[in-house]
Amino acid sequence: MENRPLEYDYTVAKMFMFSTIILGIVGMLVGVILAFQLAFPGLNLMLGEGLAEYTAFGRLRPLHTDAVIFGFTLSGIFATWYYVGQRVLKVSMAESGFLMFIGKLHFWLYLVGVAAVVVSLLLGITTSKEYAEFEWPIDIAIVIVWVLWGLGIFGLIGIRREQSLYISIWYYIATFLGVAMLYVFNNMEIPTYFASGGIGAWYHSVSMYSGTNDALVQWWYGHNAVAFVFTVPIVAMIYYFLPKESGQAVYSYKLSLLSFWGLMFVYLWAGGHHLLFSTVPDWLQTMGSVFSIVLILPSWGSAINMLLTMKGEWQQVASSPLIKFMILASTFYMFSTLEGPIQAIKSVNALAHFTDWIVGHVHDGVLGWVGFMIMASLFHMAPRVFKREIYSKSLMTTQFWIQTLGVVLYFTSMWIAGITQGMMWRAHDEFGNLAYSFIDTVTVLHPYYTIRAVGGLLYLVGFFMFAYNIYKTMSARRIEENELQTASPMAA
Amino acid sequence: MDIATIQAYAYFFFTGFLVLVLYGYIYHLYSSEKKGTRDYEKYGNIALNDEVTDKPVEKVSDNETKNKEA
Amino acid sequence: MFHWLEKRPFFFAVAVFVTIAFAGLIEILPNFAQASRPTIGTAPYSTLELAGRHVYIKNSCNACHSQLIRPFKAETDRYGHYSLSGEYAYDRPFLWGSKRTGPDLMRVGNYRTTDWHENHMWDPAGVVPGSIMPAYKWTFTNIADVDTAYAEQITIKNAFNVPYNKPIPMKDGSTTTVALADSLSGAHASALEEAKVVAADMKNQNVKDAVANGQIPEIVALIAYMNSLK
Missing domain, CATH: 1.10.760.10 (Cytochrome c-like domain)
Incomplete structure (x- = not known):
């Protein structure tokens, strides 16, 4: 290295930005296809009878959830880590050849893992456990990718200049540890090929847990995968990007620390709310229900902290589409962390479980909170990574309104669908017989499924606008370093 | 003592312990600010002044580098 | 005491891990043996x-x-x-x-x-x-x-x-x-x-x-x- 001043090195962050966008498109596109299939089942044959096996709802559904969780969201988490991590620790990746190598290896192995997932899910190779569908060879690859990320995190921390770890780093560390623990324990499985002395498919495995135990471990995982992929790292992002973009320090740093420990302690207990009225022990169900309510406190602690960060600066929400994305994201965070606990109340859950209301809940969290926050982060990073101004502010604003409309259509239609279906399932006539056959409760949902699909489509259209905007940013006007202090530069 | 009893006690005591720690933490955060030993709010600036050339809010000194983990 | 933890990433990570692992230990482990006993009339798959x-x-x-x-x-x-x-x-x-x-x-x-x-x-x-x-x-x-x-x-x-x-x-x-x-x-x-x-x-x-x-x-x-x- 010559006499150039030390700079942050965003090579790896850039790689993960691209995978965030590509996998976001894949995950959301498959989601929209699924939504239309539910409204118009003929679409299960969209590529003809010959390929029906690979285009049917059942095959595509795990691909949608996994592409969004482990493709789009994880890529976003990695991209922001390789950006935020350097900055708040005040150390450049360029200072360590080792960390640079680990970072690149992390990216390429991750891509190999993603490719293996896509192929295996389309072929129907799955363990059936939600968000843990991958068979053992892919599980091992995922563990390696995760360890590489851990090396990157703690390696960078090891050579830091800033002694105290900023709150975002706390959340990234928690993401790393939480997912590691959950993933390993939920995927305990025995490869049958080796255990039987070489019979059958080499990739097949059988779960170490059976029945109720398996369900318990799975939903301890399933619920907390949501915690440590959809909540914790996204909070890490907003704690960095909102203050930086708005130029306002976090409203109360003390509150952010408290909410952190509160969230860590409470979240893990709430998994039982996925199993209410099932065959797991009753005390566990009650515990899941109660802790879900308690969970409102730390969640809102973070969300309110974010909103109050804008205190005295609310005009920025009107003037900057980037701030709009982040404020709407934290609003949706408040909204879905209130909706979740409501659904975890036993009597509400009796109605809501197994219906589309749950699907709606997941999506206002993921579309509104996770999606918006990741896109906002990438918008903030783009000018700093490419040293160019954001291509179009008006495109960004249009995208914001189109996607917001999409999310609103999505969750309102799913509320109605879920409650309608739940009420019809339990309705009895005057003689005490069931009032509706099951198919009645399916056909009645057609309009809502259609509205939902349109909502999803709008969100996808917005995501394409986002991808285009970032793409054009790469060749937009060059900018000077001093334009990057707070608010991101953007062309009209 | 069967495992369910142990489980119940473990749950009760550990939860109580963590609640105590959490409240202790709140007390610590506010009292150290009041006494002037540590102003936690200044860490919020880590995000704002994050150029590699900016002065760290708290520098990793040579002394502390030695007994640092990770 | 708290600040000691905050500037030591390794022990900080241990503390986070203990806090999140605790729930799993209490909730999941103790019921394992009990919950996997088959009812009368339940047979394995052919x-x-x-x-x-x-x-x-x-x-x-x-x-x-x-x-x-x-x-x-x-x-x-x-x-x-x-x-x-x-x-x-x-x-x-x-x-x-x-x-x-x-x-x-x-x-x-x-x-x-x-x-x-x-x-x-x-x-x-x-x-x-x-x-x-x-x-x-x-x-x-x-x-x-x-x-x-x-x-x-x-x-x-x-x-x-x-x-x-x-x-x-x-x-x-x-x-x-x-x-x-x-x-x-x-x-x-x-x-x-x-x-x-x-x-x-x-x-x-x-x-x-x-x-x-x-x-x-x-x-x-x-x-x-x-x-x-x-």
């Missing part, structure tokens, strides 16, 4: 049924169909007796599902027949007008993977003492045994015997011919599995 279960998983049937009947009148009226923990003792993985786009299948073997399934899997809307379920025509031609099912049986017998070839108490006081062949060819033979029983009730000529030729299409295994759900 080779063909297990191969059918793999077809069920391969097509993610569990994405739209639950196998968990909750203890409400509306559910027991519609689907039968509510689920008991021990009924799932041999389910690896569990297939409770999380969404009922279609009805629960926990006891579908009690009220649907081979013939019904055959027609329904070929053309769902033809059997249930208004159905949004896709047709599963490829299961009529794909061949079921008996090898893998057999490998799984051997694995769970050795690793978890699943009682193959042992008397299993039934509700009426009698006992039954689920046979596990001692060789792969034996497993194929016994699966084929079962498949012939299912195929005898089917109409699709290609399926019948395949079974007559010693091959087992996925649909036959799948129906055998669904008939076993009671």
